Amino acid sequence: MQDSSLKTPYFMIDEVKLVENLEKAKQLKEISGVKLVLALKCFSTWGVFDIIKPYLDGTTSSGPYEVKLGYETFGGETHAYSVGYSEADIIEVADICDKLIFNSQSQLQAYRHLVEGKASIGLRLNPGVSCAGQDLADPARKFSRLGVHADKIEPQLMEQLEGVMFHMNCENKCVDSFIRLLDDISAKFGSYLDKMSWVSLGGGVFFTWPGYELERLGETLKAFSEKHSVQLYLEPGEAIITKTTDLVVTVVDIVENEKKTAIVDSATEAHRLDTLIYDEPATIQESSEYGEHEYVIGSCSCLAGDQFCVANFEEPLKIGQRLHVMDSAGYTMVKLNWFNGLKMPSIYCRRENGQVEKLNEFDYSDFKRSLSQWSVS
Ligand SMILES: Cc1ncc(COP(=O)(O)O)c(C=O)c1O
Incomplete structure (x- = not known):
């Protein structure tokens, strides 16, 4: 044609360019031991998933249809996180996801019983700091509804979790600012992280950007995961298809x-x-x-x-x-x-x-x- x-x-999606990004993702995984799940909210054109699959560990999704799409067409690990699930959504999603991440402690309390024994349960925490250019896309913006802030955490609920997720970056091209965010997270949430088996640091880390200090990112992630003894995840969207x-x-x-x-x-x-x-x-x-x-x-x-x-x-x-x-x-x-x-x-x-x-x-x-x-x- x-x-x-x-x-x-x-x-027109260009496979050569896609593979260039994916090779960087592979390098990051090798240096750091991080697992990478593709954020389907950013890109879910499943016709090219066969190209992406060998490089990434699975997908992360929001609405039930995205979760189903990731499960059906990508496989690997299927993560589900939504800002607000209905009971029907949870029932639909719990059977096909490996990790279900709640956005709030109220949703965790209401629906945990529907997920237990089916998927590993996590909670989104809001570090209150971020690296995002625009207020509209800033998870730490004033009155943010995204995740639980440190001062609102109910410690007994944290006991029931296997993992937590943070998402606080948007097209962050600077390792130093990411390191500052991680230091902040360690200081604020370290005692909780030490008890988890996995932590997702969300998306928005632009590690495929030309000149990005990939090795430093990898080493930083490795040190963070060793410090807290957790399996780390990133949820890249834009970085994979940019x-x-x-x-x-x-x-x-x-x-x-x-x-x-x-x-x-x-x-x-x-x-x-x-x-x-x-x-x-x-x-x-x-x-x-x-x-x-x-x-x-x-x-x-x-x-x-x-x-x-x-x-x-x-x-x-x-x-x-x-x-x-x-x-x-x-x-x-x-x-x-x-x-x-x-x-x-x-x-x-x-x-x-x-x-x-x-x-x-x-x-x-x-x-x-x-x-x-x-x-x-
Ligand atoms: C929770 C979460 N994870 C991952 C992503 C993907 O971010 P990006 O495409 O910037 O890597 C987003 C984007 O909004 C998100 O909200």
């Missing part, structure tokens, strides 16, 4: 209102939601920092402020031209929606041998079914 024959919009996937779009129109806007056959609101939520402009592969021709890369949705980025190009853009919106895997494919009835991007994988394999495509019937299956009589 030639790329030019593929209808846009589509995602820079692996382009969203390929076509310019369908060019309009001008003081600035030129190239309108493409995709929308951030439907196909790359975090661009909008976190106000983080996308990067276009074809752009060039010092190019003379500046364009807003605008979406074809009706939302006035829906744009991918402002970018410069060496040559004027043309209608019909394709653009590659880079790094479009994490928290993207899992958040796709049908806003405006836009065509849903297909999903492809470019294998190591250069061959392109189709993982998914969508049509009108998928859109229609997502809205109603039955009409009122």
Whole structure:
């Protein structure tokens, strides 16, 4: 399959780039003894799990469907953690997960009896400190509902746990700041950790970022796990799939209102939601920092402020031209929606041998079914 024959919009996952990240994950495991479970909330395109499986230990999930997907399509260890489970969720999930992590002591007390004997039970603790750029994604933000804070811990409940989970990083590229967080955790929670058999340090550690001090991270994790005699876990999402996937779009129109806007056959609101939520402009592969021709890369949705980025190009853009919106895997494919009835991007994988394999495509019937299956009589 030639790329030019593929209808846009589509995602292209690059196996070579994915394996580069996975090799770093493997190196981290070898240095530290940490186990790595893929955070499905970030990326759950199970069509490429066969590539990822040999490198990681399993998955971590939120809602019951994610847990089931991880169990069915990835295997290994299945961790389940949700900010709020219903009783029905717990019953569904307890049979298929290896570790079930509660977000609060009230959920632990209410549902522990449904999990005992089936899965190892853990609790999320909130260290009250974090490394996260934006308040929206900061687990230690004021009034945070995520996990139990040190001053609220009921010691007798901790006796009944096998493990705890912390998640306090978001795209943390700095080992030193991670070390400071771990020191803080040891100081605040050390006496509890010493009694656990496992501790998960969550996701958000960007160990595949170019220049990341992987060895220091590995040694730090090893020292932490030895100090508290626990099996450590990390729950990487973004670190595994960063820079692996382009969203390929076509310019369908060019309009001008003081600035030129190239309108493409995709929308951030439907196909790359975090661009909008976190106000983080996308990067276009074809752009060039010092190019003379500046364009807003605008979406074809009706939302006035829906744009991918402002970018410069060496040559004027043309209608019909394709653009590659880079790094479009994490928290993207899992958040796709049908806003405006836009065509849903297909999903492809470019294998190591250069061959392109189709993982998914969508049509009108998928859109229609997502809205109603039955009409009122
Ligand atoms: C509990 C938990 N674990 C893991 C992750 C994955 O984080 P990341 O994709 O930044 O590695 C998240 C992300 O929100 C999370 O909330």
